[in-house]
Amino acid sequence: MSTLLADRIAAQHASTLAALPPQLAGGARRRAAMAALATAGLPGARDENWKYANLRPLERQSFTPAPLNPGAAAAAAPAELPQRLPGFARDVFRDGNFAPALSDPLEAGPARILPLAVFESGSPPAPAHAGRDQRFALLNAAFATDGASIAVPATAAGPARIELLFVASAAAEAGASYPRVELRLEPEARLTLIERHLGVSDGASFVASAVAAELDRGAALEHYRLQELGARAILFDSLSATLGADARYHLRAIGSGALAARSSIQVRLAGERAGLAFAAASLGDRQQLQDTYAAVEHLAPNTRTEETFRGIAAGRARIAFNGRMVVAREARGADSRQSLRGLLAGADAEIDVRPQLEIYTDEVSASHGATAGKLDEQMLFYLLARGLDRETAQRALKWAFLGDVVARIEPPQLRQQIETRLAAQMLGGSTFREFL
Amino acid sequence: MSGTPLLTIHDLTVSVGGKQILTGLNLAVATGEVHAIMGPNGSGKSTLAHVLAGRPGYEVTSGNIVYQGRDLLALAPEERARQGLFLGFQYPVEIPGVNNVYLLKAALNAQRKERGLPEVDAFEFLALVREKMKLMQIEDSFLSRGVNEGFSGGEKKRNEILQMLVLEPTLAVLDETDSGLDIDALKVVAAGVNSLRSPARSCLLVTHYQRLLEYVVPDFVHVLVRGRIARSGDRGLALELERRGYDWVSGAAA
Numbered sequence: 001m002s003t004l005l006a007d008r009i010a011a012q013h014a015s016t017l018a019a020l021p022p023q024l025a026g027g028a029r030r031r032a033a034m035a036a037l038a039t040a041g042l043p044g045a046r047d048e049n050w051k052y053a054n055l056r057p058l059e060r061q062s063f064t065p066a067p068l069n070p071g072a073a074a075a076a077a078p079a080e081l082p083q084r085l086p087g088f089a090r091d092v093f094r095d096g097n098f099a100p101a102l103s104d105p106l107e108a109g110p111a112r113i114l115p116l117a118v119f120e121s122g123s124p125p126a127p128a129h130a131g132r133d134q135r136f137a138l139l140n141a142a143f144a145t146d147g148a149s150i151a152v153p154a155t156a157a158g159p160a161r162i163e164l165l166f167v168a169s170a171a172a173e174a175g176a177s178y179p180r181v182e183l184r185l186e187p188e189a190r191l192t193l194i195e196r197h198l199g200v201s202d203g204a205s206f207v208a209s210a211v212a213a214e215l216d217r218g219a220a221l222e223h224y225r226l227q228e229l230g231a232r233a234i235l236f237d238s239l240s241a242t243l244g245a246d247a248r249y250h251l252r253a254i255g256s257g258a259l260a261a262r263s264s265i266q267v268r269l270a271g272e273r274a275g276l277a278f279a280a281a282s283l284g285d286r287q288q289l290q291d292t293y294a295a296v297e298h299l300a301p302n303t304r305t306e307e308t309f310r311g312i313a314a315g316r317a318r319i320a321f322n323g324r325m326v327v328a329r330e331a332r333g334a335d336s337r338q339s340l341r342g343l344l345a346g347a348d349a350e351i352d353v354r355p356q357l358e359i360y361t362d363e364v365s366a367s368h369g370a371t372a373g374k375l376d377e378q379m380l381f382y383l384l385a386r387g388l389d390r391e392t393a394q395r396a397l398k399w400a401f402l403g404d405v406v407a408r409i410e411p412p413q414l415r416q417q418i419e420t421r422l423a424a425q426m427l428g429g430s431t432f433r434e435f436l
Numbered sequence: 437m438s439g440t441p442l443l444t445i446h447d448l449t450v451s452v453g454g455k456q457i458l459t460g461l462n463l464a465v466a467t468g469e470v471h472a473i474m475g476p477n478g479s480g481k482s483t484l485a486h487v488l489a490g491r492p493g494y495e496v497t498s499g500n501i502v503y504q505g506r507d508l509l510a511l512a513p514e515e516r517a518r519q520g521l522f523l524g525f526q527y528p529v530e531i532p533g534v535n536n537v538y539l540l541k542a543a544l545n546a547q548r549k550e551r552g553l554p555e556v557d558a559f560e561f562l563a564l565v566r567e568k569m570k571l572m573q574i575e576d577s578f579l580s581r582g583v584n585e586g587f588s589g590g591e592k593k594r595n596e597i598l599q600m601l602v603l604e605p606t607l608a609v610l611d612e613t614d615s616g617l618d619i620d621a622l623k624v625v626a627a628g629v630n631s632l633r634s635p636a637r638s639c640l641l642v643t644h645y646q647r648l649l650e651y652v653v654p655d656f657v658h659v660l661v662r663g664r665i666a667r668s669g670d671r672g673l674a675l676e677l678e679r680r681g682y683d684w685v686s687g688a689a690a
Contacts, residue, residue, distance in 0.1 A: 378529050381529075382531065384514045385514075387514050387518045387542075388514060389514055400534045403532070
């Protein structure tokens with residue numbers, strides 16, 4: 001990180017603290033995160049794992065959080081928000097701050113949801129094991145003014161269901177948005193979480209979000225991440241999760257918004273038999289950039305990973321997925337599978353899918369496949385030979401390509417919303433229902 | 437027996453990857469006729485089927501094909517299909533994520549649109565598909581599966597014929613539909629083909645063996661050798677081939 005950028009971040013951090021109410025300003029988290037950030041710096045273009053990310057906006061970005069503006073939050077038309085999903089509690093955050101008027105906590109089941117602002121001083125600093133690629137999580141921890149802290153105890157009453165909506169409304173000039181989620185699943189606890197990032201306008205928001213999740217023994221988390229930010233938004237997103245023994249983490253991420261989005265994911269399978277099933281889809285058109293870096297560490301015996309990525313780049317979009325799998329010496333009997341596929345749907349589009357395997361034990365079962373290319377000519381001809389016009393055939397095949405990810409979205413209404421959005425974006429408004 | 441001309445191939449030469457495969461092929465098929473195209477491996481049988489369907493990568497260097505009075509080679513593959521030309525693939529493609537029923541319906545509606553008909557009624561369509569599925573002995577689970585996804589070789593071939601039965605083509609070109617089928621599956625496929633025989637439809641059966649022709653009796657049999665038809669006859673020719681082998685014709689053509 002350039003000294004100039006570091007100095008600017010430090011100065012803006014100091015003024016942020018001065019402007020906050022005293023009970024928020026004194027938090028240990030902020031100061032620890034800022035100190036760590038000052039040491040580690042933000043990634044630069046020469047960092048191998050950041051070569052696709054667009055870091056240029058950082059040079060001119062104001063990191064001061066967008067102002068708390070309860071009036072604006074109340075004024076946002078609920079109509080702009082996605083339809084409520086039955087059975088899910090909803091908490092809405094506007095530019096990173098809880099918006100009670102738009103929220104409907106209802107029945108979150110057994111989960112306790114607390115706005116972080118209430119007890120910020122009690123929340124832990126960024127975890128010590130966070131890797132260098134989680135540095136934007138430090139930025140978030142240093143500046144976030146609010147967020148959701150969710151704790152889920154075990155219960156026989158079925159999973160807790162929570163939808164978190166992070167609405168970016170402020171333009172970048174007005175300040176940055178720092179959505180933040182801290183999750184803790186107690187032993188055997190179950191949670192279905194929808195984390196959705198969207199923009200109410202096509203404003204050029206700057207968003208640096210962070211999610212930290214701890215899954216204790218036997219806990220199960222089904223986590224949907226939908227990135228639907230406005231067309232000019234910039235997003236740096238960090239997700240870190242640690243799984244205890246027998247914990248199961250189902251992570252499904254679909255990114256279709258923003259001008260440039262970078263997602264940095266770190267999952268640690270720390271307990272025996274912990275399992276991660278990660279399915280992600282990125283869609284890019286025009287000048288969009290969708291860049292994902294996912295590092296999965298197998299740290300205990302018999303841990304499992306199944307990773308699926310599907311990316312479609314049209315127009316002049318660039319899509320990258322870098323899937324790093326580390327199997328430590330202790331992780332005997334680990335099973336790691338990757339299927340990464342990219343589809344080029346535009347002559348000037350770019351796709352880079354990269355599996356990386358680092359294995360330090362012999363007792364491991366690992367497979368990975370990565371392909372990037374155009375639509376399969378044989379499939380296309382088969383459909384044409386049945387009389388489908390070329391455009392319909394191509395749409396059907398693109399839709400099918402995403403099926404490996406979309407089919408894993410279980411709440412029916414959520415899947416329907418996602419399908420509708422994806423269809424609007426990539427099928428030019430034609431109905432996808434006919435493909436089903 | 438012979439009706440009006442449906443397909444006329446005149447002096448067709450075709451190259452694939454710079455190599456000439458068809459070397460001046462002539463063939464005339466009238467409505468209502470079933471023609472069998474036989475020949476040894478590499479004689480150009482499948483090339484002929486693919487050229488008729490419009491597969492990319494086949495370069496027609498001379499000759500012409502007239503189908504229903506139109507220049508077939510000027511039509512895109514999807515236009516040929518909508519004009520009632522059906523290719524039954526030797527190796528049907530698996531398309532996970534594209535539903536079998538979706539494909540059937542989209543294909544049927546594309547054809548109906550071409551003929552100025554409204555889209556097929558959803559209930560009537562499903563009833564039609566179920567009826568044909570029964571004939572082809574295809575299980576119900578087919579309806580919810582991807583196109584040929586995870587199908588066995590025999591299931592794929594039966595699916596080809598199912599598609600043909602739903603689309604009711606004017607000209608069906610079946611490319612080695614019999615290959616890899618056991619005798620029971622062969623009978624099912626043959627029953628499907630026979631159910632579509634009518635004075636209004638024609639069929640080109642591309643096959644290596646005469647076995648299928650015991651169940652689908654052709655009006656004409658042609659033997660393709662080195663890219664052109666070396667001999668034509670009736671069903672008796674297929675039987676004679678079976679007895680004497682392809683060397684008999686290959687030798688005569690050399």
